[in-house]
Amino acid sequence: MLTLVALVEFPVGAEAAGQRYEDAVLALLGRHGGHLERRLRGTDGRTEAHVIRFAARAGYESFLADPERAALRGALGEAAPTTRVIEVDEV
Template structure:
């Protein structure tokens, strides 16, 4: 990965609409596999015990990689195909303390 100064670390809190957990988990499986093409890496993936949410710790070599991931056409098409069943995601930029 890139230099420590350029590296971007994110925590994503992903919540699935009720009744759409399986579709949301499949979506996450698929889009997380796209990270590498944008210089990203999934460090941790944790699922809530109720199956309603996940927490991801993701690193990108730089901000440009994250921005290119956000507009990846395959990712956008997958999300659009889910419609109302798409997960609701909050992304938090973090750093080590």
């Protein structure tokens, strides 16, 4: 099991586009053995935190390489969010 926390920041003025992108990309998780456990939005409207689990690291790697995900990101151009992913363990 692989657990990740993704910290997502949307560019100013592109919050709605970024949220739509995240909706679409998070919907792809299942095809790679992933599952969104929690999606939290910052009170600023520009930041999200996602807790995501994958059955195996290979699933995460295939999610990153998914051509549909890449196309969605490419379509956003400068409006694409910045994401930092942290691998975490339960404590």
